[in-house]
Amino acid sequence: LAKTTQPISMDSYEGQEVNITCSHNNIATNDYITWYQQFPSQGPRFIIQGYKTKVTNEVASLFIPADRKSSTLSLPRVSLSDTAVYYCLVGDDTGRRALTFGSGTRLQVQP
């Protein structure tokens, strides 16, 4: 399974854009990049997934360069409710191999 590396923590203020970068140097051809969000005392929740270039949904954007060895989760105009841990995962979409959660990035949003 491809190993991922993320910053342990980040701080931001309400209204700012937050970019969290994940490194995955040994990503395989069939692997997708998936991001999850976890609030205290809850299970993780899927945010976004991509294979290459840019993906955008109602909550975030995911930027993936051509070599796919890294990815950046972008949260526009964060609010206090975005304070959470964010996990980057890499794996194929077959379901036959489980994805691995690392330690994640703890985002703290200040007023």
Next chain:
Amino acid sequence: NAGVTQTPKFQVLKTGQSMTLQCAQDMNHNSMYWYRQDPGMGLRLIYYSASEGTTDKGEVPNGYNVSRLNKREFSLRLESAAPSQTSVYFCASRPGTGGKNEQFFGPGTRLTVL
């Protein structure tokens, strides 16, 4: 739909006791997973079941057993609980092959082993 349900929500055991954590999903998903999360840490995979009738070890399977009872239910058993197994246990499911790597998580079971 209830999604993924787990029972119990809380449990306290003494060292050496056994128990089974129950997980069920009503989304007709093929794959199911058991994770543990220690305080301040990420999730670690214990066991998973890619489809009904199959189970595979994850990162930290020692001290645990699983049963994929049917497509809906996936249980986790601790045969002889140890204090090192104090953790929050999450069950998750995903549709199966193809599509998003979106796992749906249950609310968790907080287990304390004394």
